[in-house]
Amino acid sequence: MNLNSNPMTDGLLLIKCQEYLKTLCTDITERCVGSNGNRQATYFLGKELSLCCWETEMIEFDAIDWEENGAQLISEEETFEVLVSPYSLGFRGEGELISASTIEELSEINAKNKIIFLFGEIAREQLMPKNFVFYNPVEHQKIISILESSGAKAIISATGRNAALAGGVYPFPLIEDGDFDIPSVYMTDEEGLKLIPKTGKIVFLESLSKRIPGKGFNVIGKKGNKNSPRIVVTAHIDAKKGTPGAIDNATGVIVLLLLSDLLKDYNGNKLIEIVALNGEDYYAVPGQMNYISANKNNFNSILLNINIDGAGYKEGQSAFSFFNLPDEILQPALKVINHYGGIAEGVQWPQGDHSIFLQYGVPAIAVSSKWFIDNIADQDITHTPKDNIEIVDCNKIVEISHALNDLIRSI
Numbered sequence: 001m002n003l004n005s006n007p008m009t010d011g012l013l014l015i016k017c018q019e020y021l022k023t024l025c026t027d028i029t030e031r032c033v034g035s036n037g038n039r040q041a042t043y044f045l046g047k048e049l050s051l052c053c054w055e056t057e058m059i060e061f062d063a064i065d066w067e068e069n070g071a072q073l074i075s076e077e078e079t080f081e082v083l084v085s086p087y088s089l090g091f092r093g094e095g096e097l098i099s100a101s102t103i104e105e106l107s108e109i110n111a112k113n114k115i116i117f118l119f120g121e122i123a124r125e126q127l128m129p130k131n132f133v134f135y136n137p138v139e140h141q142k143i144i145s146i147l148e149s150s151g152a153k154a155i156i157s158a159t160g161r162n163a164a165l166a167g168g169v170y171p172f173p174l175i176e177d178g179d180f181d182i183p184s185v186y187m188t189d190e191e192g193l194k195l196i197p198k199t200g201k202i203v204f205l206e207s208l209s210k211r212i213p214g215k216g217f218n219v220i221g222k223k224g225n226k227n228s229p230r231i232v233v234t235a236h237i238d239a240k241k242g243t244p245g246a247i248d249n250a251t252g253v254i255v256l257l258l259l260s261d262l263l264k265d266y267n268g269n270k271l272i273e274i275v276a277l278n279g280e281d282y283y284a285v286p287g288q289m290n291y292i293s294a295n296k297n298n299f300n301s302i303l304l305n306i307n308i309d310g311a312g313y314k315e316g317q318s319a320f321s322f323f324n325l326p327d328e329i330l331q332p333a334l335k336v337i338n339h340y341g342g343i344a345e346g347v348q349w350p351q352g353d354h355s356i357f358l359q360y361g362v363p364a365i366a367v368s369s370k371w372f373i374d375n376i377a378d379q380d381i382t383h384t385p386k387d388n389i390e391i392v393d394c395n396k397i398v399e400i401s402h403a404l405n406d407l408i409r410s411i
Ligand SMILES: [Zn+2]
Pocket: 236, 248, 249, 280, 281, 309, 310
């Protein structure tokens, strides 16, 4: 194996990393799917890949962006603090408040023309979007279907913290789904305690929210012989609304960019695909769905997926987590992490695009920051404004890029 990092290239790569970080997180102010910033980020990546002589495709799909201007909830002259659920339709009107804290209660109430208030057990975890195919518990689907047939005018939910499923946000939106058409807002569980006594009373709700149609793209760069076994390196390029998405996942895109440079002269016997999947943090995961349908009869030609998500956090080591690696990939992978002092083997975690490849039987390596994997259940950074360029260590991004370059060349 040729382990080739040297101080000269490291200096250049470090500067590139800092520039890319500025482009993706500062010059472009948001990267949520369907937004202008998201399209700019994909055009930028496409252009850079072409410059490094990768055969580059931009795969277009439909999406929606979303804009909100606050919400208010009033009952008997008392006002309550509420937030607009992402991608919700807007609402203005009043109705009787009807409450439910369990699925049983929800299925028993008559909510026709009323405003439903969900709190407690039923609002414990974010409901998966109705058309989300990967992980969608039966209880979630049941709640969604009861709500959709309830005839309710609007939904208010009170939620706590749930970092594992909703990132570091508090309160988290119970519903985040552009395919679900009952307008909804959400509030903290504490504020919710004050609303419970208003059950049976008339409440007034105004939520200024609108959906805006917009296109999105996956970006795919290829190098090598078309008929060779493939190594697919992925990172999601979108970010949650309201966050610069530095660690989640500008750094992943930057690894793709640095790697595309390091692999510029690659002429091995594999087809290397560099793929920016667009939608990991978006309710409809449109880029992922698009990639799956384009590859559904072709996953067996993929030897390995390397997915970068959450890499480059300033605290702790980088983590390479291995999933079902055959010995001929595991051995070089172990050798690479032994060589680079800042990288260690990480525990397995499922919340990323590598899970798609695993579902199709493709071995995978997930690249992240050890601190984030170890604190996945209680950190308060992901999906918040705290995920900004201040918490990124570019040296780690450069180190990961070298390690992946070495690994890909040795497979
Ligand atoms: Zn992510």
